[in-house]
Amino acid sequence: MIDLIHIFLFTFLAIIAIVVIRMRDLFAAVMLMGIFSLLSASLFTVMDAVDVAFTEASVGAGISTILMLATLSLTTSKESTLYQRPRPLALVVVVLTGAALVYATFDMPRYGDAAAPINHHVADYYIARTMDDTGVPNMVTAILASYRGYDxxxxxxxxxxxxxxxxxxxxxxxxxxxxxxxxxxxxxxxxx
Amino acid sequence: MIRHVILRVMAKMLIPLILLFALYVQFHGDYGPGGGFQAGVIFGAGIILFALIFGLEPAKAAFPPRVLEVLVAVGLMIYGGTGIAAIVKGGNFLGYGALSHDPVHGQHLGILLVELGVGITVASVMSTIFFHFGGRGRKDV
Known part of the structure; x- marks a missing residue:
């Protein structure tokens, strides 16, 4: 079931990204970017990162869409088209970079892997001590405001x-x- | 003001709920998802929705830009002030444990104050930026 939701969300993210690139009407592009942010927020929710999803939904889908629209109201909502000759070298560079990035992901630990280094640096300490140190049940808030107060x-x-x-x-x-x-x-x- | 009745009525119903929800997210951030940043953004979005539906001038009358500009700095000063208060009480900068006799209470108090500062700054920054964007290119502002 969760795989189905993932496939659904990722497919739509990819479709929207391609449509936004090809779109010449900037107004529609801004609205699609808002939908893109909302879908990312759903993705974060599925990954149990509720606080991040919250931020993505309010900032990505809300505020930045409005600021983009405010900018469009000051300028024009049509992208000026400029024909450029196709450049094969640029395509090769982009494809190679993309391939390298995809190749690099094979080295990454699997999603949710308990043995991954990221889950063992300071995370163990936070998980064990947050409730005794701060008395705040939401660990994300405790880390952001107290342990990482300087940041x-x-x-x-x-x-x-x-x-x-x-x-x-x-x-x-x-x-x-x-x-x-x-x-x-x-x-x-x-x-x- | 926008003449569409549906938009206006729905906005009238929604804006108080949005502002109330922002306050809930602000002060419930210790227990549930959310916190100062999200609450500030939601509060700012409420102000911006008000400005979009009822016009820039009524919004500026309800949320005076002068006050918002001051609040931008006040929020950051609450954050820094909490850190300084911890030093005065004999702890480290932003070491909330020193704020109260019981370190856990001190931590809780510090987190609450700091999140409040973040919320105030973010809400006023978002609405200030929008007021500046929305007011451009007009002669009446």
Missing amino acids: TFGETTVIFTACVGVMLLLGGARTFYRWRRREDAGDPEPRP
């Missing part, structure tokens, strides 16, 4: 910095130009 602090700072950057790029320039326009129009308003 999450850095992450929050990154989000903060991104916001400051957007405000400087989009907001700051606008107020400056508005002030300069007023000055040009001979409207002496005190500098903010």
